[in-house]
Amino acid sequence: MEQEFSHARDYIDSLASSGRYHFTSADAKQALGSSPDAVKLALNRLGKQGLIATPSRGFYVIVPPEYKSLGCLPADQFIPHLMEHLHLSYYAGLLTAAQYYGAAHQRPQEFQVFTEKSRRPIKCGKVRVNFIARKQIKQVATKPFNTPRGMLAVSSPEATAIDLAGYPDHTGGLEQSATVLSELAEQIDPDKLVAAAQSAPVPWAQRLGYLLSLGEGSEATGPLEQYVQSKAREYVPLALYGDKDGPRARAWKLIINEDVEPEF
Numbered sequence: 001m002e003q004e005f006s007h008a009r010d011y012i013d014s015l016a017s018s019g020r021y022h023f024t025s026a027d028a029k030q031a032l033g034s035s036p037d038a039v040k041l042a043l044n045r046l047g048k049q050g051l052i053a054t055p056s057r058g059f060y061v062i063v064p065p066e067y068k069s070l071g072c073l074p075a076d077q078f079i080p081h082l083m084e085h086l087h088l089s090y091y092a093g094l095l096t097a098a099q100y101y102g103a104a105h106q107r108p109q110e111f112q113v114f115t116e117k118s119r120r121p122i123k124c125g126k127v128r129v130n131f132i133a134r135k136q137i138k139q140v141a142t143k144p145f146n147t148p149r150g151m152l153a154v155s156s157p158e159a160t161a162i163d164l165a166g167y168p169d170h171t172g173g174l175e176q177s178a179t180v181l182s183e184l185a186e187q188i189d190p191d192k193l194v195a196a197a198q199s200a201p202v203p204w205a206q207r208l209g210y211l212l213s214l215g216e217g218s219e220a221t222g223p224l225e226q227y228v229q230s231k232a233r234e235y236v237p238l239a240l241y242g243d244k245d246g247p248r249a250r251a252w253k254l255i256i257n258e259d260v261e262p263e264f
Contacts, residue, residue: 007032008042012062021062021149022081055124071125075111077149090115091142091153097160103183139199157187158196165208178262182215190223203236210252215262
């Protein structure tokens with residue numbers, strides 16, 4: 001058993017020295033040439049020593065000394081490889097994406113990832129990853145960001161804005177969405193915003209236009225307002241829950257049933 005552990009330790013040291021910080025159980029079995037049970041025991045021992053972690057079944061990450069207190073690699077350093085391993089389309093979005101554009105009002109407590117179908121959250125040491133299902137995910141514009149372990153796909157500023165209006169339950173509410181949007185606004189291209197809106201339900205664009213108009217984003221709403229006026233068939237409530245009545249914002253065909261005051 002000690003020999004298997006030594007071989008496993010040499011294996012992960014070799015991977016790390018080549019710049020690779022992830023592997024699968026199949027990779028380990030092939031590299032070590034031992035029985036599945038022996039490999040499993042050796043990997044479990046490495047895990048107990050905090051040298052590796054398992055964010056998903058059969059998928060391992062090597063934990064370098066600087067992240068030992070975290071108990072895992074940061075999510076942005078393993079999510080691209082995990083999604084590739086699972087053959088899933090994805091992008092980092094919402095508050096996580098906003099952070100990449102310098103627009104996160106406060107550091108998100110979880111790493112937010114969009115996939116085509118819902119998945120169970122990941123808990124790896126102190127790292128939390130929440131998966132959110134998004135239809136037409138392949139139509140969402142993304143930008144690549146370099147991480148110390150590879151490239152991460154992040155929703156574009158415009159796609160991030162659309163999602164902030166569409167998923168307020170995942171941002172802490174409409175007020176938090178509006179606050180982040182006010183910080184994101186200067187990076188939004190008005191024409192690209194309309195293109196991003198076309199991958200989402202029209203009510204999202206209606207809510208987004210109103211939320212942007214509350215803060216620093218009113219200059220980016222011109223083309224979006226034209227899009228809403230041509231596509232929106234009826235007035236919809238700003239907040240999905242609670243009263244369905246209130247003042248009306250004609251420009252966005254929106255019923256203002258919740259007071260929203262973004263922080264500046």
